Amino acid sequence: MRTVVFKLALSKLLCLMLLWQPLAVLADADVHSAVDDDYFPSRHEWQSRPPSQLGFDAARLQQAVSAVQAMAVTEPKDIEQMLTDRYVGVEPGYQILGPTTPREASSGMIIRHGYIAAQWGDIDRVDMTFSAVKSYLSTLAGLAVHERLIASLQQPVAELVRDGKFDSKHNAPITWQHLLQQTSDWQGTLWDTPDWADRPVGETLEQQRNRELHAPGSFFKYNDVRVNLLAYALLQVWREPLPVVLRERVMDPIGASPTWRWHGYRNSWVELDGQKMQSVSGGGHFGGGLFISARDHARYGLLFLRDGVWAGQQVLPPGWTKAVRSASEAKPDYGYMWWLNTGQQAVPAAPASAYYAAGAGGNYIYVDETHDLVVVLRWIPSFAEAMAEILAALP
Numbered sequence: 001m002r003t004v005v006f007k008l009a010l011s012k013l014l015c016l017m018l019l020w021q022p023l024a025v026l027a028d029a030d031v032h033s034a035v036d037d038d039y040f041p042s043r044h045e046w047q048s049r050p051p052s053q054l055g056f057d058a059a060r061l062q063q064a065v066s067a068v069q070a071m072a073v074t075e076p077k078d079i080e081q082m083l084t085d086r087y088v089g090v091e092p093g094y095q096i097l098g099p100t101t102p103r104e105a106s107s108g109m110i111i112r113h114g115y116i117a118a119q120w121g122d123i124d125r126v127d128m129t130f131s132a133v134k135s136y137l138s139t140l141a142g143l144a145v146h147e148r149l150i151a152s153l154q155q156p157v158a159e160l161v162r163d164g165k166f167d168s169k170h171n172a173p174i175t176w177q178h179l180l181q182q183t184s185d186w187q188g189t190l191w192d193t194p195d196w197a198d199r200p201v202g203e204t205l206e207q208q209r210n211r212e213l214h215a216p217g218s219f220f221k222y223n224d225v226r227v228n229l230l231a232y233a234l235l236q237v238w239r240e241p242l243p244v245v246l247r248e249r250v251m252d253p254i255g256a257s258p259t260w261r262w263h264g265y266r267n268s269w270v271e272l273d274g275q276k277m278q279s280v281s282g283g284g285h286f287g288g289g290l291f292i293s294a295r296d297h298a299r300y301g302l303l304f305l306r307d308g309v310w311a312g313q314q315v316l317p318p319g320w321t322k323a324v325r326s327a328s329e330a331k332p333d334y335g336y337m338w339w340l341n342t343g344q345q346a347v348p349a350a351p352a353s354a355y356y357a358a359g360a361g362g363n364y365i366y367v368d369e370t371h372d373l374v375v376v377l378r379w380i381p382s383f384a385e386a387m388a389e390i391l392a393a394l395p
Helices: 002-032 058-070 079-087 130-146 176-180 205-209 224-238 242-251 294-305 383-391
Strands: 107-112 115-120 261-272 275-280 289-292 355-359 363-368 373-378
Touching: 058 107, 058 115, 058 383, 107 294, 130 176, 130 224, 130 242, 130 289, 130 355, 130 363, 176 224, 224 242, 224 261, 224 275, 242 261, 242 275, 242 294, 294 363, 294 373, 373 383
Parallel strands: none
Antiparallel strands: 107 115, 107 373, 261 275, 261 289, 355 363, 363 373
């Protein structure tokens, strides 16, 4: 009898050992696969990993985060007053046409291999992002080409937008690529603001009004009137509000929150196909633009880091993340509304292949394929210094 009991006990023990062995292997596998190269955050959760597991010197990264936080500039908080003080009297007829929101504390995220290595501040707070929205706007141009709403970026805009804005001899040759690279030198007035009044050139009003004209594609000029023209032209092509296009085709597929808003101006409403739609702005120079959280910025940056693919879904047109780095001869460090680190001039510590979206006041989305890294900074104007601190924490 004792022999039988012993054999039964031994059999149960062997069964338990066999059952336990796979669990032990899985546990070890979890340790070794703590960093999954194919990881994408779900809609409601973004996993963190200890910096050391992501290849950072943990102590050095903490120092970097502290140093970056110390660089934050969050005064004055009243953005409307700041814009008024800066541009009234400098830009003829300047007026704030879109909404603004107060600037609060800084926030930021450092993403490596898809995981959060560090974060600070309120990463879910929705803030103005100024010209970083230009990089979102350019995506809608790429999608329009992909969906054959635009034949190619080399197509003259006048072939699709026929309401007089591109009819003149000077404006007729302007292509979508010229608008994306800010080399169109478009001449005209949009939303009650003439092109020459945005960052005017000349000592007198007469000189500013009669500025020198440049052949489209030959001269770079950072100009929000012309960026707003691109948004208007894309609205004519899509025939639906651009925030709707962005939400359906990009932000929802990558699990972004529903909190972001893309604003236009009080006078930028148009009627298309019997419906009133607002043409959005490509920055906050006159107010408006994209109001968004650091977390949603980081998702967008990760989408570009992953070549436009999100969890197996091709969200952006194939090859678009490379195309946006196409620079003109007129401006070698500027692509399709993304800034390039060509020659490592802007961010000496970063690789030349890095690129970034940039907005006034220190709003950045940094994409670095060499280090498999995305960095989002809010209200950190010392961009090069901040990135030098963060990159110094990598081997």
